[in-house]
Amino acid sequence: MIEQSTRAPDAPGNAALRGMFAARKQVFIDKLKWDLPVLDGRFELDQFDTPHARYLILLDPDDLRHRASARLLPTTAPHLLGDIYPHLCxxxxxxxxxxxxxxxxxxxxxxxxxxxRDARNQLVTALADHALHNGISDYVGIAEAGWYHSISKFGWACRTLGPVHRDSACRIVALNIAIDEDTLPGLKRTGTYAPLMLKYEEAGEPAL
Incomplete structure (x- = not known):
C-alpha cells in the first residue's frame, strides 16, 4: 500500500515509488554512507521492501516530486528490529x-x-493518523541516538526498548511509540501537528 498526499492525486504509484527509492539512496547511502544495496545505481531497496510493506509518501503539490516518506512493516512478518537488531531490545x-x-x-x-521541517511534521502527523485509522496501537523502530532525542520530543509517547548500542560509526537504540487518543493533542502541543488528507493506493512488489 502506498499512501500519499491528496495534494498530488494524479501521481502514479510507480512514480511515487521511484522518487522515494531515489531519495533513500541520496540520504542513506550518499549522505549517511550506510552500506546498503543499490538498484541501477539510483535506488535504495533492501530485503524488506516486499508486498508486506506500506509506504507513506508525501509529494510536492506542483511537480509531484518526493518530499518525505517512511516504510511501515508488520512485526508479524520479517522486519529490521526482529530479524537484524533483536539484541537492541x-x-x-x-x-x-x-x-x-x-x-x-x-x-x-x-x-x-x-x-x-514542514515535511517532517506532516509525515509524523500522517504516521499518527494512519495508526489511529488502521488499528495500530504502537510503532517500533531503530534510531540513531541523536535522532531518538528529537523523536521523543514530538509530543507522542516514546520510550526506548533497551540501552544504546554502538553500530559501526553511530550509536543506535530501539524505540516504541504508543499511539492513542492523546497522540494528536500531544503533537499539537509541541507544534508538530500538520495534518494532510491521505490518498490510499494499492501496490504489490515495487516496480521501478
Whole structure:
C-alpha cells in the first residue's frame, strides 16, 4: 500500500515509488554512507521492501516530486528490529498484529531546512493518523541516538526498548511509540501537528 498526499492525486504509484527509492539512496547511502544495496545505481531497496510493506509518501503539490516518506512493516512478518537488531531490545523485540515498524524515515535533501521541517511534521502527523485509522496501537523502530532525542520530543509517547548500542560509526537504540487518543493533542502541543488528507493506493512488489 502506498499512501500519499491528496495534494498530488494524479501521481502514479510507480512514480511515487521511484522518487522515494531515489531519495533513500541520496540520504542513506550518499549522505549517511550506510552500506546498503543499490538498484541501477539510483535506488535504495533492501530485503524488506516486499508486498508486506506500506509506504507513506508525501509529494510536492506542483511537480509531484518526493518530499518525505517512511516504510511501515508488520512485526508479524520479517522486519529490521526482529530479524537484524533483536539484541537492541532488553526483553526481546515486541511483535503483534497491532504493532508495526517504522523504518527509512526519509526527508528529501533537495528541500530547504524550513521545507524539510514542514515535511517532517506532516509525515509524523500522517504516521499518527494512519495508526489511529488502521488499528495500530504502537510503532517500533531503530534510531540513531541523536535522532531518538528529537523523536521523543514530538509530543507522542516514546520510550526506548533497551540501552544504546554502538553500530559501526553511530550509536543506535530501539524505540516504541504508543499511539492513542492523546497522540494528536500531544503533537499539537509541541507544534508538530500538520495534518494532510491521505490518498490510499494499492501496490504489490515495487516496480521501478
Amino acid at each position: 532488553a526483553d526481546g523485540p515486541p511483535s503483534g498484529h497491532h504493532l508495526w515498524e517504522i523504518s527509512r524515515f526519509c526527508l528529501d535533501p533537495a528541500q530547504t531546512p524550513a521545507e524539510r
